[in-house]
Amino acid sequence: MQPATQMWWFTIGRVLATVVAGLGVGWLFGNLGAGLAAALAVHLGWVLANLFRLEWWLRHRNYADPPDVGGVWGEIIAQVVRLHRRKRFHKQRFVQLMRQLQRSTAALPNGVVILNAQREIIWFNRMAAQLLELRSTADLGLRIDNLLREPEFLRYLGRQDYSNPVVIRPTIGEDNYLSLQVAPYGDGQLLLLVSDVSRQMRLEAVRRDFVANASHELRSPLTVISGYLETLGQDPALDPDLAGPVAEMRRQAERMTSIIRDLLELSRLEETDEIVGGAPIDVAALLSLLRKDVLARAVHPHEVRVRVESTAQLIGDDPEIHSAFSNLVDNAAKYTPPEGSIEMRWWTDAEGGHLAVSDTGFGIPSEHIPRLTERFYRVDAGRSRATGGSGLGLAIVKHVLQRHGARLEVQSILGEGSTFTCHFPPERLTRPPVAALTTEPA
Amino acid sequence: METADLSHHISRRFNEDLERVRSKVLGMGGFVEQQLQKAITALVEGDSSLGESVAMDDYQVNNMEVAIDDECSRILATRAPAAGDLRVIVAIIKTITDLERIGDEGEKIGYIASRLATMERPADKYREIKHLGRVVSEMVHDALDAFARMDVESALRVARQDRLVDEEYEAIQRQSITFMMEDPRTIRRALDVMWVVRALERIGDHAKNISEYVIYMVHGKDIRHTSLDDVERELRAGPGTAGAAP
Numbered sequence: 272m273q274p275a276t277q278m279w280w281f282t283i284g285r286v287l288a289t290v291v292a293g294l295g296v297g298w299l300f301g302n303l304g305a306g307l308a309a310a311l312a313v314h315l316g317w318v319l320a321n322l323f324r325l326e327w328w329l330r331h332r333n334y335a336d337p338p339d340v341g342g343v344w345g346e347i348i349a350q351v352v353r354l355h356r357r358k359r360f361h362k363q364r365f366v367q368l369m370r371q372l373q374r375s376t377a378a379l380p381n382g383v384v385i386l387n388a389q390r391e392i393i394w395f396n397r398m399a400a401q402l403l404e405l406r407s408t409a410d411l412g413l414r415i416d417n418l419l420r421e422p423e424f425l426r427y428l429g430r431q432d433y434s435n436p437v438v439i440r441p442t443i444g445e446d447n448y449l450s451l452q453v454a455p456y457g458d459g460q461l462l463l464l465v466s467d468v469s470r471q472m473r474l475e476a477v478r479r480d481f482v483a484n485a486s487h488e489l490r491s492p493l494t495v496i497s498g499y500l501e502t503l504g505q506d507p508a509l510d511p512d513l514a515g516p517v518a519e520m521r522r523q524a525e526r527m528t529s530i531i532r533d534l535l536e537l538s539r540l541e542e543t544d545e546i547v548g549g550a551p552i553d554v555a556a557l558l559s560l561l562r563k564d565v566l567a568r569a570v571h572p573h574e575v576r577v578r579v580e581s582t583a584q585l586i587g588d589d590p591e592i593h594s595a596f597s598n599l600v601d602n603a604a605k606y607t608p609p610e611g612s613i614e615m616r617w618w619t620d621a622e623g624g625h626l627a628v629s630d631t632g633f634g635i636p637s638e639h640i641p642r643l644t645e646r647f648y649r650v651d652a653g654r655s656r657a658t659g660g661s662g663l664g665l666a667i668v669k670h671v672l673q674r675h676g677a678r679l680e681v682q683s684i685l686g687e688g689s690t691f692t693c694h695f696p697p698e699r700l701t702r703p704p705v706a707a708l709t710t711e712p713a
Numbered sequence: 714m715e716t717a718d719l720s721h722h723i724s725r726r727f728n729e730d731l732e733r734v735r736s737k738v739l740g741m742g743g744f745v746e747q748q749l750q751k752a753i754t755a756l757v758e759g760d761s762s763l764g765e766s767v768a769m770d771d772y773q774v775n776n777m778e779v780a781i782d783d784e785c786s787r788i789l790a791t792r793a794p795a796a797g798d799l800r801v802i803v804a805i806i807k808t809i810t811d812l813e814r815i816g817d818e819g820e821k822i823g824y825i826a827s828r829l830a831t832m833e834r835p836a837d838k839y840r841e842i843k844h845l846g847r848v849v850s851e852m853v854h855d856a857l858d859a860f861a862r863m864d865v866e867s868a869l870r871v872a873r874q875d876r877l878v879d880e881e882y883e884a885i886q887r888q889s890i891t892f893m894m895e896d897p898r899t900i901r902r903a904l905d906v907m908w909v910v911r912a913l914e915r916i917g918d919h920a921k922n923i924s925e926y927v928i929y930m931v932h933g934k935d936i937r938h939t940s941l942d943d944v945e946r947e948l949r950a951g952p953g954t955a956g957a958a959p
Contacts, residue, residue: 409862417736417861420743 382465448472483538533663540670551584574612581619584701595671598664607632624695631688644669741777742857752822753846761830767823774816804930811919818912852920868924878917
């Protein structure tokens with residue numbers, strides 16, 4: 272600040288000195304006006320010369336060699352040089368940062384593609400080029416959906432819901448699977464993450480096949496064992512001491528059969544993740560059938576209510592939906608004491624169709640609820656094994672619902688009972704026939 | 714590149730219309746590619762339900778063709794495009810016809826696959842068909858990529874590959890005849906296989922057609938029924954002179 276003020280005083284002093292000198296010369300020649308004009312002209316010439324040098328210097332950007340001008344002009348030039356130095360320093364830092372960023376993203380094991388709001392490719396890293404067969408620079412500006420044409424991906428891109436990745440199988444090349452996920456950011460820009468999941472998919476397929484084959488192979492010997500146990504149990508000559516153990520063996524064999532049946536069912540459901548189509552299912556009829564099943568049990572809750580509040584039918588795969596609902600109702604019946612009650616309720620609203628199965632049973636401690644749909648997950652080891660469950664029921668329910676675009680909600684209060692609710696999206700419902708009736712003339 | 718031309722339009726709406734219809738064509742192409750892939754897999758792996766689903770889904774290809782055709786007519790009627798834009802529209806109308814035919818051939822393969830799945834499978838497990846199928850799928854894929862990128866070089870490469878497919882077709886035909894003479898019981902199956910190979914060969918032709926439309930779209934040159942060597946020489950000699958709009 273101080274040198275700048277000095278500079279100003281110096282400049283003003285110089286102007287004053289020039290004016291005084293001009294006036295002095297003018298007084299000598301007896302013409303003060305002409306002397307003043309000459310002094311101002313000299314000063315103006317000097318200012319113009321400096322301006323010219325400054326402009327010339329700025330135009331040629333010869334920052335390393337600033338013109339040597341005194342006074343305020345020199346100060347201005349020094350400021351410009353300082354500004355420029357600072358800018359260059361920041362620029363270099365940015366360039367360095369950019370390079371580091373680009374190097375690190377290029378080294379990522381996953382593919383990254385940046386898309387603008389029009390889905391045009393702005394940038395991609397090396398792995399993305401390799402996985403998606405993109406050509407560097409030539410493919411910039413092209414729309415991603417023109418190059419990546421798999422119908423699953425196009426559907427995913429159009430759906431606007433990017434919470435889960437989509438797995439595609441590129442039509443070209445050996446059994447490859449790519450997982451793609453879009454993450455929107457900024458002004459409608461999209462980040463597309465690509466990873467090769469072939470290994471996981473193959474492992475998954477091997478595991479699925481193993482479970483399916485093992486279950487299938489176990490079934491035949493078990494049938495033989497159950498058959499002989501049945502004959503043995505009915506043999507009047509059987510030693511009465513053995514009657515108890517044989518009956519227990521039969522029960523366990525039956526349980527094993529049900530586990531294997533559920534395992535096979537699960538592996539069949541897992542084979543495809545696609546949402547099944549299906550035909551309209553009469554939910555009211557299905558629920559009254561399930562009610563009869565519960566009442567046919569040797570020990571059952573004394574009250575089983577069915578409340579159907581909508582005539583809308585559910586579009587789905589009949590055997591799968593039946594299996595899912597019957598698993599829910601079975602669970603309710605199993606864990607509710609004879610003096611308790613079960614209620615099945617079917618209703619529809621703007622959000623879709625809902626089926627709730629409530630019981631007044633033991634309830635489930637809240638820490639177990641998130642893990643209920645895991646295979647063989649037991650809330651209480653002793654209790655469920657005594658009732659003969661396979662431990663796979665809720666896993667089946669979850670898979671069936673997933674295939675129908677539905678989700679399961681569990682609410683439970685310990686000692687008061689539980690409510691399992693299936694939420695189906697509206698497109699899974701038929702138009703209720705009642706609405707059709709009202710449109711007809713009375 | 715020609716794609717830059719597309720963005721220099723006075724009317725942005727027109728530009729968007731063109732881009733949208735182009736994307737729809739490529740979306741249809743993607744679906745057709747997958748249908749073809751599924752049909753070949755169904756045949757090679759003897760999966761009858763997959764073959765049936767391919768045959769069932771062909772109606773979607775037809776729907777897409779009709780929708781794109783309508784949109785092209787609308788653009789022609791309301792925008793009266795000229796020069797390069799007109800070529801794009803003409804090329805699109807032709808491309809979707811070929812894509813629809815590829816879909817039909819895929820449907821045929823799917824249908825035959827579901828029938829062959831119930832029969833005894835040959836010892837070589839349809840290795841030749843698998844190989845030919847891969848070549849043909851790649852041709853379709855590359856032709857559509859060339860369409861997306863407006864890439865004349867790749868389009869020419871696809872057109873060249875058709876000769877390979879024809880040779881392969883001849884070879885499988887000779888082999889099938891030998892099988893039929895050796896063991897007349899295989900005639901029924903061999904005839905079905907011939908249908909599939911014939912369908913694949915036709916798909917190769919359609920892919921070649923699509924790549925020819927790409928060259929037409931970019932250079933305004935109709936290269937149908939001319940030797941590929943001549944075409945290449947001409948395109949290399951004067952890319953600037955090529956541009957004779959219809």
